[in-house]
Amino acid sequence: MRKTVIVVSVVLAFVLGSLSPALVSAQKNMNSTFGAMSSAQKMEKKKTLYQRLGGRKAIEAVIDEFVNIVAADTRINKFFADTAGDPKRLKKFKEHLFKQICEATGGRCKYKGKNMKEAHMGMGITEADFNALVEDLVKALDKFNVGETEKNELLGALGPMKGDIVEK
Numbered sequence: 001m002r003k004t005v006i007v008v009s010v011v012l013a014f015v016l017g018s019l020s021p022a023l024v025s026a027q028k029n030m031n032s033t034f035g036a037m038s039s040a041q042k043m044e045k046k047k048t049l050y051q052r053l054g055g056r057k058a059i060e061a062v063i064d065e066f067v068n069i070v071a072a073d074t075r076i077n078k079f080f081a082d083t084a085g086d087p088k089r090l091k092k093f094k095e096h097l098f099k100q101i102c103e104a105t106g107g108r109c110k111y112k113g114k115n116m117k118e119a120h121m122g123m124g125i126t127e128a129d130f131n132a133l134v135e136d137l138v139k140a141l142d143k144f145n146v147g148e149t150e151k152n153e154l155l156g157a158l159g160p161m162k163g164d165i166v167e168k
């Protein structure tokens, strides 16, 4: 009887021992398929939002598109009539927007324009105006197929500025 127990134990230990590497690798595959982050996903996550958005050229392309959409948006384009009518002023505005987005998303830029309170003071911007502008920004981001994660992170970085921009 004792001999049988020993033999069974040895056989069991052998079977389990040879199974375990297969189990570990199956577990790894399941992790990457069902939720746990693969190393490629971890590397992507380590990149700044600025990098994930595609850096300067990609962000400038979104800003150009955004400004065109705003200029055609009759809900809010009255605010930008003077800006749109003056190429130098429009260029400066786009530069300021870029620097601000760059800084807010972890790029190596320093925004040196007015703070949001000063920049929008006296314009009488309402919450509806603010939401319309955010909607236009989303349209521009969608045009360039910016991913949901990056889109939400960018909106999350700009959202807190609302309190300084909306006056009514």
Ligand code: HEM
Residues within 6 Å of the ligand: 076, 079, 080, 082, 083, 089, 093, 096, 097, 100, 112, 113, 114, 115, 119, 120, 125, 129, 130, 131, 133, 158, 159, 161, 162, 165
């Ligand atoms: C999160 C939302 C917003 C951000 C990040 C933002 C950002 C900026 C920045 C960086 C400037 C330039 C400031 C400077 O020249 O020093 C600016 C100016 C301006 N913003 Fe906004 N803004 C936002 C919302 C709005 C809204 C909702 C409106 C109106 C509907 C608006 C209208 C303007 C106008 C008219 C200017 C002046 C443009 C010029 O210099 O000619 N902004 N904004």
